[in-house]
Amino acid sequence: xTTLVLFRHDLRxxxxxxxxxxxxxxxxxxxxxxLDEVSPGTRRLGGARRWWVHHSLTALAQDLARLGSPLxxxxxxxxxxxxxxxxxxxxxxxxxxxxxxxxGRAVDxxxxxxxxRRGLVAESSEGQLAHEPSRLRxxxxxxxxxxxxxxxxFCAESGPRDPVDAPVALFPPESRVASEALxxxxxxxxxxxxxxxxxxxxxxGEAGARKALESFIEDxxxxxxxxxxxxxxxxxSRLSPHLAHGEITPRxxxxxxxxxxxxxxxxxxxxxxxxxxxxxxxxxxxxxxxDLGSQNFNRAFDAFPWTGDSPHVAAWRRGRTGYPIVDAxxxxxxxxxxMHNRVRMVVASFLTKHLLADWRxxxxxxxxxxxxxxxxxxxxxxxxxxxxxxxxxxYFRIFNPVLQGEKxxxxxxxxxxxxxxxxxxxxxxxxxxxEAPADVLFRAGVKLGETYPVPVVDHEQARRRALAAFETxxxxxxxxxx
DNA sequence: TTTTGAGTTGTTCGA
DNA sequence: GTCGAACAACTCAAA
Numbered sequence: 001x002t003t004l005v006l007f008r009h010d011l012r013x014x015x016x017x018x019x020x021x022x023x024x025x026x027x028x029x030x031x032x033x034x035l036d037e038v039s040p041g042t043r044r045l046g047g048a049r050r051w052w053v054h055h056s057l058t059a060l061a062q063d064l065a066r067l068g069s070p071l072x073x074x075x076x077x078x079x080x081x082x083x084x085x086x087x088x089x090x091x092x093x094x095x096x097x098x099x100x101x102x103x104g105r106a107v108d109x110x111x112x113x114x115x116x117r118r119g120l121v122a123e124s125s126e127g128q129l130a131h132e133p134s135r136l137r138x139x140x141x142x143x144x145x146x147x148x149x150x151x152x153x154f155c156a157e158s159g160p161r162d163p164v165d166a167p168v169a170l171f172p173p174e175s176r177v178a179s180e181a182l183x184x185x186x187x188x189x190x191x192x193x194x195x196x197x198x199x200x201x202x203x204x205g206e207a208g209a210r211k212a213l214e215s216f217i218e219d220x221x222x223x224x225x226x227x228x229x230x231x232x233x234x235x236x237s238r239l240s241p242h243l244a245h246g247e248i249t250p251r252x253x254x255x256x257x258x259x260x261x262x263x264x265x266x267x268x269x270x271x272x273x274x275x276x277x278x279x280x281x282x283x284x285x286x287x288x289x290x291d292l293g294s295q296n297f298n299r300a301f302d303a304f305p306w307t308g309d310s311p312h313v314a315a316w317r318r319g320r321t322g323y324p325i326v327d328a329x330x331x332x333x334x335x336x337x338x339m340h341n342r343v344r345m346v347v348a349s350f351l352t353k354h355l356l357a358d359w360r361x362x363x364x365x366x367x368x369x370x371x372x373x374x375x376x377x378x379x380x381x382x383x384x385x386x387x388x389x390x391x392x393x394x395y396f397r398i399f400n401p402v403l404q405g406e407k408x409x410x411x412x413x414x415x416x417x418x419x420x421x422x423x424x425x426x427x428x429x430x431x432x433x434x435e436a437p438a439d440v441l442f443r444a445g446v447k448l449g450e451t452y453p454v455p456v457v458d459h460e461q462a463r464r465r466a467l468a469a470f471e472t473x474x475x476x477x478x479x480x481x482x
Numbered sequence: 483t484t485t486t487g488a489g490t491t492g493t494t495c496g497a
Numbered sequence: 498g499t500c501g502a503a504c505a506a507c508t509c510a511a512a
Contacts, residue, residue, distance in 0.1 A: 138510060146489065146509050229491080278490080345491065384490090396504050397492045404492090463493085467504095474505095 002089050002173045003121075004082065006096035007033040007071070008104070009128060010246035011056045012206040013063050015163035017125035018095040023167035030089060030173050031064050033057060034082075035075045035185060041103030043375065046368035048337040049244070051195045052204045054187035056245050059205025061182075069170035072179040078107045079114065086120065089173055093121035097246075100133055100283050101375050102290035128243070129280055130160040130250040133287035143288035146391045150284060151277050163251045197335035202241065202371060209242035213256055221264035225271040231329075231340035232413035237272065240372035241338065243279065250276050282380035285390050293363065293379035301388035304473040308357025312456050316351050317365055319419070322455035324431050325405035326350050328418035335418070337371035342408050348385040349399035354462040356469055359386035387470075395470045398463050405431035421451045 003022040010016055011033075022029045035053075037044050045053065061071040074081045082094060094115055099108055108124065115122035126132065136144065136153050144150035189195050203211065216237040220227070227235040242248045253276060256262070257269050264272075286292045296302055315321050319330035329343035339347070344366075351362045359382040366382070367373045383389025409415060412430035416423045422430060424444040429436035433446060434454060441448065448454050 139512095140510075142510095144510085148489065149510055274490085342491075349492095391489065391509085393491080394489095394505075399491095400493060 001027045001093075002091040003027055003029050003093040003095055004085055004089070004091045005029055005031045006078075006082070006094065007031060007060070008036075008096070008099060008246075009244075010097045011053075011060045012209070012247050012249075013060070013067065013166040014206065015249045015252050016097065016166070017164055018097045018123070020164045020167060021123065021125060022093070022095045023170055025093070027093075028171045028173040029069050030072060030085070030091065030177060031069055031170075032072045032074060032081075032085060033060070034078055035073070036078045036081070036107070037075075039077045039079070039103060039107045041106065043103070043367075046370065046373050047189065047194075048198065048369050048371045049373055050187040051189065051198055051337075052202070052241060052245060052371045054182060054185070055204035056206075056247060057182055059207065063166075063206065064170070067167060067170045069172040070179070072177050073182060073185075074180060075185065079111050082111060082115075085177070086115075089175075089177060091120075091173075093123070095123050095125070097127040098124045098132075099127060100129065100287055102286070126161070128246050128249060129283055130154075130254060130276070131157055131280065133280075133284045136284060144281070144284060147278070147281050150281050151274065154277055154280060160251045160254060163249065163255055194334075198337045198371060201336045201338070204241070204245070204247070206247045209239070209247035212238050212242060213248060213253060217256060217262050217264070221262065221268050221272065224264060224268040228271065229342050229408055231343050232409050232411075232417065236341065237275075238338075240374070241370075244372045244374045250280070279374070279377055282374070282376035285380050286376035292383070293375060294360065296388040297383050297390050298388045298392070301386070301473065304388075305469050306356055306358035307469075308351070308355040308361070312355045313351070313357050313361055315453070315456050316347070316355060316357075320453050320456075321350065322434070322453040323350065323401040323405075324412075324415040324419055324422055324433065325401050325409060328409075328415045331418045333366075333369050337369060339370070340414075342404075343414075344381070345385055346399050346401055346404045348382060350401060352382075352386040353398045353466040354401075354457050354459070356466060359383060359388065396467060398466055400459060400463075402431050402459065419452070422446060 003025055005019050005022045013019060036042055064071045074085070085091065096108065099105060112122045112124065131154060136150065136157065138144055138149065144153065216239065220235060239248065239253065254273070257273065289297060316330060319327040319334065321327055325343065326347050329339050329347045333339040348362055351357045352359050363378055363382040366378055380389060384392045387393060387395040405415065411427050412425065415430055422433060425433055425436065425446060426440065429440060433441065433452060434448060446452055
């Protein structure tokens with residue numbers, strides 16, 4: 001009598017409801033991580049997340065070994081892997097935490113059906129969200145499409161349920177079950193090893209997640225409502241990659257925010273709660289719109305003439321657009337696997353509006369390079385910026401990269417850090433080096449077009465071109481507006 | 483059923 | 498330099 005517990009995107013032992021339920025049976029527990037990149041519709045993990053998963057699994061394996069039941073690693077299609085393990089161990093039950101992505105849901109539904117048909121126990125528990133996406137409904141019974149009403153419903157909902165503790169101990173199965181070797185999975189980059197910057201910034205794993213939460217609450221929650229928009233310096237929670245891998249849950253975070261003695265004003269806490277709310281909203285949208293990552297949420301955008309050419313898009317990816325705030329963001333992303341939220345909006349607006357590149361190109365790049373790449377947030381946010389999404393920004397809202405830089409990075413600390421060739425530019429010109437007089441450029445050691453690019457597009461021209469493109473798309477698509 | 487109020491994050495222009 | 502309006506309707510969600 002053994003219980004299999006499947007780990008997928010829930011690399012933790014605390015507030016792991018499937019693990020807790022399995023431990024409560026009092027029978028042997030076999031924890032299994034399944035790397036499934038072959039089931040239909042499954043999206044291969046991006047490079048940055050592969051690096052993260054490698055280290056997070058290392059941490060999880062240590063925690064489970066300490067509890068008494070070592071983690072088993074298997075690779076392959078979920079259903080086949082589970083069937084194989086059931087046959088191998090004679091397990092009578094399989095427990096897991098629910099997934100909410102379309103492919104995962106389909107696989108798990110099939111798995112549950114097939115296990116139960118054969119008389120096995122198959123149980124799923126609440127997964128990575130504070131509230132099940134199917135639970136929050138409008139008065140009319142439908143899903144939400146606008147954030148504010150969703151957020152009101154979210155806040156009116158009781159709970160979420162309290163987090164559950166990690167099991168104190170686990171019994172292993174009687175006979176040892178073979179595990180694949182993590183190193184055989186080759187999740188780490190080799191040639192070139194681009195992950196050094198990631199290792200310097202992040203501590204993957206559940207302990208790292210707990211520490212990130214505590215340091216955020218102690219050091220950065222006070223003042224968060226205002227400081228969160230400043231990309232230079234550490235002002236945000238930095239919890240996103242831990243959430244993306246299930247090393248911590250929204251239940252745990254919300255519970256910590258409710259502790260009485262913590263720092264931060266009610267406004268700070270509310271602001272941060274809302275950020276978690278946006279994550280929940282994105283999953284709500286994806287749950288009810290399975291093709292959110294590939295199709296325009298607003299289908300009127302199907303007529304939009306994306307013409308962004310590849311040299312410009314390549315310059316965007318490499319942080320060589322000539323707009324310092326954009327380049328700083330793209331280089332922060334490449335080096336650390338993460339980008340400040342404010343800057344994500346600026347670079348996304350730049351790609352879709354200044355360069356007229358399809359938001360799906362940006363979504364794909366972020367998927368590959370972000371350690372916090374989240375299927376729902378990534379898709380919903382790209383569409384929001386592009387204008388095609390739910391409750392999206394009006395199309396005429398085109399970020400001016402110079403003004404955004406000067407407003408949120410006034411002394412240029414963020415740009416200086418990530419774009420070192422501009423480090424000596426005075427604040428007055430750091431966000432607009434092409435306007436600097438020759439002697440200023442000379443003293444800063446900047447040669448435009450040599451040490452730092454001239455802007456790939458002119459802001460004013462690009463803005464007009466984007467507005468015109470929206471007009472065209474609107475005309476082409478019957479009378480429906482874009 | 484119809485009506486009503488409202489909608490994350492901005493920019494530009496002219497008074 | 499500051500401020501308010503315009504940008505463009507559309508559709509969501511609830512009364």
